[in-house]
Amino acid sequence: xxxxxxxxxxxxxxxxxxxxxxxxxxxxxxxxxxxxxxxxxxxxxxxxxxxxxxxxxxxxxxxxxxxxxxxxxxxxxxxxxxxxxxxxxxxxxxxxxxxxxxxxxxxxxxxxxxxxxxxxxxxxxxxxxxxxxxxxxxxxxxxxxxxxxxxxxxxxxxxxxxxxxxxxxxxxxxxxxxxxxxxxxxxxxxxxxxxxxxxxxxxxxxxxxxxxxxxxxxxxxxxxxxxxxxxxxxxxxxxxxxxxxxxxxxxxxxxxxxxxxxxxxxxxxxxxxxxxxxxxxxxxxxxxxxxxxxxxxxxxxxxxxxxxxxxxxxxxxxxxxxxxxxxxxxxxxxxxxxxxxxxxxxxxxxxxxxxxxxxxxxxxxxxxxxxxxx
Numbered sequence: 001x002x003x004x005x006x007x008x009x010x011x012x013x014x015x016x017x018x019x020x021x022x023x024x025x026x027x028x029x030x031x032x033x034x035x036x037x038x039x040x041x042x043x044x045x046x047x048x049x050x051x052x053x054x055x056x057x058x059x060x061x062x063x064x065x066x067x068x069x070x071x072x073x074x075x076x077x078x079x080x081x082x083x084x085x086x087x088x089x090x091x092x093x094x095x096x097x098x099x100x101x102x103x104x105x106x107x108x109x110x111x112x113x114x115x116x117x118x119x120x121x122x123x124x125x126x127x128x129x130x131x132x133x134x135x136x137x138x139x140x141x142x143x144x145x146x147x148x149x150x151x152x153x154x155x156x157x158x159x160x161x162x163x164x165x166x167x168x169x170x171x172x173x174x175x176x177x178x179x180x181x182x183x184x185x186x187x188x189x190x191x192x193x194x195x196x197x198x199x200x201x202x203x204x205x206x207x208x209x210x211x212x213x214x215x216x217x218x219x220x221x222x223x224x225x226x227x228x229x230x231x232x233x234x235x236x237x238x239x240x241x242x243x244x245x246x247x248x249x250x251x252x253x254x255x256x257x258x259x260x261x262x263x264x265x266x267x268x269x270x271x272x273x274x275x276x277x278x279x280x281x282x283x284x285x286x287x288x289x290x291x292x293x294x295x296x297x298x299x300x301x302x303x304x305x306x307x308x309x310x311x312x313x314x315x316x317x318x319x320x321x322x323x324x325x326x327x328x329x330x331x332x333x334x335x336x337x338x339x340x341x342x343x344x345x346x347x348x349x350x351x352x353x354x355x356x357x358x359x360x361x362x363x364x365x366x367x368x369x370x371x372x373x374x
Contacts, residue, residue, distance in 0.1 A: 001170045001213070001216070002216070003036060004216060012027065013138075013142075013174050014026070014027050014058075014061045014064075014174055014175070015027075015056060015061055015064050015068065015138070016068075017068040017071065017138075018040075019075075019131055022075050022076060023040040024041040024047045024068045024072055025038050025039070025040050025041075026039045026040075026041065026050055026055055026065065027039075027171065028055055029055060029056060029057060029171055030053075030054060030308070032212050033209070033212035034321070034323070035323075039055050041055075041069070043072065044069045044070070044072050044073030044092045044096065047065060047069035047096065048095045048098075048099045049099075050065070051069075051096070051099035052099040052100065054203070057100075057172065058167060058168065058169075058171060059103055059105045059168075059172060059173070059244060059279075059280070059282075059283050060144075060145065060174060061171065061172050062100055062103055062105060063103075063141065063282055064137055064173075064174050065106075066097075066105070066106035066107075066109050067110060067134035067137040069092070069096045070109075070110045071113060071131045071134040073088070073095075073096075074088075074089055074092065074126065074127050074130040074131075075127045075130070075131065077089075077123065077127070079123065080122070080123055081123075085126065093114070102246055102256055102295055102297045102339065102340045103247060105282050108282045109137045109282060112133060113130050113133040113137065116129050116133035117129045117130050117133070140374075141175075141280055142173075142176065143354070144281060144282070145170075145174075145175060145176035145177055145178055146176050147354035147355070148176075148178055148278050148279075148280070148353065149181030149182050149184055149185035151353070151356055151357055152181060152182025152276070152278060153182045153186040153189060155182060155240060155242075155276065155357075156182055156183065156191055157193075157239070158191055158193070159192060159193065160193050160194075160239040161193070161237060161238050161240075162183065162240045162241070162242060163198065163242075164180070164196070164198065164206065164210055164241075164242060165198045165200060165206065165241075165243045165257070165258060165260060165261055165264055166200040166205045166206055166210070166243070166244065166257070166260075166261075167200070168180060168243060169209065169213040171213060172209075173280070177213075177244075178245075178280060179278045180210070182242060182278065182352065183195065183214075183219060183242075184219075187218075187219055192220075193219075194220045194222070195214055195221040195222075196221070196222055196223075196224050196229075196238065197210045197211050197223045197224065198224060198226050198229060198260065198264070199223055199225055200226065200258060200260065201226055201260075202303040202304045202307075202337065204307070205258070207223045226260055229263075229267055233267055233268065233271040233273055238273055239273065240273065240274050240276070241273060241275045242276045242278055242352075243257055243261050243275075243276075243278070244277070244278055245277050245278075245279045245283050246258075246283065246340060247294055248279050248283050248285065248351065249284075249288050249289075249290075249294075250286040250363045250367055251364050252289070252290065252291065252345055252360075253345030253351070253359070253361045254290075254291030254294075254343065254344055255342065255348060255351075255360075256291065256342050256343075257277070258339070259338055259340055259341050260341070261341055262343045263341075265343045265344075265348065266347060269347045274350075275348055276348070276349055277348055277360075279353060280354060281353060281355075284363065284370065286367065286371070291342035291344070294342060296340050296341075296342075297338070297339040298336070298337055298338055299338075299339045301334055301335035301336070301337050303337055304329070304335035304337045305328065305329040305334075305335050306327040306328050307325070307326055308323060309324060309326060345360035354373060
């Protein structure tokens with residue numbers, strides 16, 4: 001997608017891999033929408049930290065980052081002994097896997113990279129194969145998101161209002177996004193529509209990231225408080241809901257996504273508003289049998305007890321103000337901060353995939369088609 005930097009529009013991807021420098025280069029999402037910077041992770045530990053600390057976030061983006069991080073860690077190994085190399089790669093894998101436990105994309109991405117590496121007969125060959133496989137995963141993510149856009153665009157009618165939750169845009173993937181891909185495709189087809197962005201507390205990814213993306217793209221939108229969605233649904237002001245997913249169970253159609261997604265699904269069901277989930281195929285978990293088995297990440301209570309923002313710039317010093325954390329809550333109170341919730345299949349109208357739109361419980365019966373498309 002294009003980003004306006006210092007008045008000029010340039011093409012960027014959320015994550016890229018610099019083979020020569022062996023760095024994973026990421027858009028620093030914690031600084032958006034106030035600053036646009038690229039963060040270069042110098043080694044696989046730094047890359048895992050960037051995933052954990054949400055320099056980069058979103059299913060496809062952390063999947064590609066983990067794939068690149070595995071290649072990065074593999075290429076950092078010096079020596080010729082395959083047994084030592086494989087132990088090193090396993091350590092890299094576990095470090096990256098543990099960074100964000102709820103999302104399945106990083107595991108799926110790294111498994112694909114490790115599978116490709118097995119064809120190499122030497123350390124050097126496996127290192128080269130790792131880099132190539134990681135790059136292919138990123139390219140696949142782009143292709144899948146573009147296809148999601150083509151299938152999802154038909155859901156968007158002229159003049160409708162679409163609700164989003166959190167950020168499942170191109171910042172959450174390598175490019176295009178999942179939940180936003182139908183919006184971008186509909187815009188390209190000349191459709192006029194409006195988007196309401198849930199602010200998505202506690203990290204406010206809807207207010208900071210989705211709104212920033214839509215502003216860059218010139219799509220009509222407004223930010224609303226998380227608790228206002230029901231109000232607008234009750235008054236007929238929302239026509240469609242599209243969200244993303246960090247893990248979708250292929251057996252049951254249950255969806256784990258940013259905390260608050262389940263609430264929006266219940267509200268949409270109550271008001272008979274179509275509720276769609278947009279996913280690349282790397283987000284499907286074919287193994288787990290119940291959404292209750294999905295590990296739910298609990299994040300630092302500081303995210304709930306306060307907020308990050310930017311102070312006004314000091315005259316004559318900088319065009320960008322200092323980024324600061326401000327405590328909002330009562331000083332002696334603690335908080336509980338689950339990062340995700342699970343939405344049952346019966347609340348989901350359809351799942352938009354790169355090969356078509358399915359009812360949630362149709363994923364399992366169509367698994368051969370979906371797995372073959374990987």
